[in-house]
Amino acid sequence: MGLVKYIREEIQVIRERDPAIKSNWEVFLYPSFKVILSYRVAHRLYRKKHYFLARWVSQRAARKTGIEIHPGARIGKGLFIDHGTGVIIGETTIIGNNVTLYQGVTLGGTGKEKGKRHPTLKDNVMVSAGAKILGSFTIGENSKIGAGAVVLKEVPPNCTVVGVPGRIVKMGDQKIPREDMDQVHLPDPVSNDIRELQKDNMRLKTELRELEKHMRCMKDNTIEMEEIKEEPHETV
Numbered sequence: 001m002g003l004v005k006y007i008r009e010e011i012q013v014i015r016e017r018d019p020a021i022k023s024n025w026e027v028f029l030y031p032s033f034k035v036i037l038s039y040r041v042a043h044r045l046y047r048k049k050h051y052f053l054a055r056w057v058s059q060r061a062a063r064k065t066g067i068e069i070h071p072g073a074r075i076g077k078g079l080f081i082d083h084g085t086g087v088i089i090g091e092t093t094i095i096g097n098n099v100t101l102y103q104g105v106t107l108g109g110t111g112k113e114k115g116k117r118h119p120t121l122k123d124n125v126m127v128s129a130g131a132k133i134l135g136s137f138t139i140g141e142n143s144k145i146g147a148g149a150v151v152l153k154e155v156p157p158n159c160t161v162v163g164v165p166g167r168i169v170k171m172g173d174q175k176i177p178r179e180d181m182d183q184v185h186l187p188d189p190v191s192n193d194i195r196e197l198q199k200d201n202m203r204l205k206t207e208l209r210e211l212e213k214h215m216r217c218m219k220d221n222t223i224e225m226e227e228i229k230e231e232p233h234e235t236v
Contacts, residue, residue, distance in 0.1 A: 006040075007037075009077070009078075010027070010033055010036060010037075011024050011027045011033075013078050013079075013080050014027050014030055014032060014033060014080060015027065017080045017082070017100060018030075018080075018082065031064075031065035031066065031067055031081070031083070031084045031085075032065075032067070032079075032080060032081040032082070032084055034061065034064065034065055035061045035062075035065045035067040035069060035081065035084065036075075036079060036081075038057055038058065038060070038061035039058065039061070039069045039071065039073075039075065041057050042054045042055070042057040042058040042061070042069075042071035043071050043072075043073070043074075043075075045057065045071065046071035046072050054071035054072075055071060057071070058070065058071045065084060066084060066085035066086060066087075067081055067084040067085070067086075067087045068087070068088045068089065069087075069089040070089060070090055070091040070093070072091040072092065073089050073090065073091060073092070073093040073094070073095070073118075074093070074094045074095070075089075075093075075095045076095055076096045076097040076098075076099070076123070077097045077098070078097050078098040078099070079095060079098075079099050079100075079101070080099075080100045080101070081100075081101045081102075082100065082101070082102050082103065083102065083103040084101075084103055085103050085104070086103055086104040086105075087101055087103065087104065087105050087106075088105075088106045088107065088108060089107045089118075090107055090108050090109055090117065090118035091117070091118065092109075092115070092116045092117050092118040092136070093107045093118040093119060093120070093121075094118075094119075094120040094121070095107075095120075095121045096121060096122045096123035096124070096125070096141065097123045097124070098123055098124050099121050099123070099124070099125050099126070099127075100125075100126045100127070101127050102127065102128050102129040102130075102131075102147075103129050103130070104129050104130040104131075105127045105128075105129070105130070105131050105132075105133075106131075106132045106133070106134070107119050107121070107127075107133050108132065108133070108134050109134065109135065109136070110134050110135050110152075113135070113136055115136075116136040117135075117136055118135075118136060119133045119134075119135060119136065119137060119138070119139060119151075120136075120137070120138045120139070121133075121138075121139045122138065122139060122140055122141035122143075122157070123141045123142075124141055124142045125139050125140075125141065125142070125143050125144075125145070126143075126144045126145070127139075127144075127145040128144070128145060128146050128147040128148075128149070129147045129148070130147055130148045131145045131146065131147060131148060131149045131150070131151070132149070132150045132151070133145065133151045134150070134151070134152055135152055135153070137153055137154040137155075138154050138155070139151070139154075139155045140154075140155055140156045140157030140158065140159065141157045141158070142157055142158045143155050143156075143157060143158060143159045143160070143161065144159075144160045144161070145161050145166065146160065146161060146162035146163070146166075148164070149161055149162050149163055149164065149166045150163075150164045150165050150166055151165070151166035152165050152166065153166075155168065156168075
């Protein structure tokens with residue numbers, strides 16, 4: 001009965017976050033669904049120190065789905081991996097509840113650490129396509145990581161991170177990624193800087209035109225004054 005309940009919960013998670021799905025039966029075809037079920041089995045074996053069997057289950061799932069989850073990772077309820085090809089979740093990764101990962105996401109280490117080497121994602125985090133989170137730090141709850149971002153340091157709760165290396169461009173956003181799945185319309189600091197530069201450029205051009213106009217007027221006035229001085233005075 002516990003397995004049936006778990007499967008129903010997973011079906012609900014996928015239907016809730018993927019608008020393309022039309023029926024419950026489609027869920028059984030989803031790589032996310034298959035790999036999460038395999039992970040739960042592998043993680044149980046891992047905790048019982050059946051390491052070879054755990055890795056066998058996880059590697060078999062990776063070959064079938066393109067999603068690699070180390071059986072030692074700790075994952076809460078409601079993880080949704082959209083499409084999923086190329087997703088990698090390292091051994092010491094900790095993932096909270098209702099987290100969403102898109103294709104090409106890496107939750108990895110830097111190769112220089114021992115022990116806790118991989119990131120911790122708190123509840124309701126969304127990591128967009130191609131993003132890399134590398135190191136043993138925490139991504140705070142309700143935060144969003146933009147597509148292609150490379151995050152190398154801790155992110156507070158309710159933040160949006162974009163760029164390489166990742167930069168926090170928005171704080172205090174209380175929207176929960178489980179309800180707001182928009183990974184496209186995130187702040188773009190580069191575009192914002194370009195717009196500001198364009199505004200400054202237009203302002204400088206306007207000021208320069210006004211200055212040139214003023215200089216021409218002064219020059220014309222000077223010429224008129226010199227012409228007046230050079231005119232011969234009539235004698236009485």
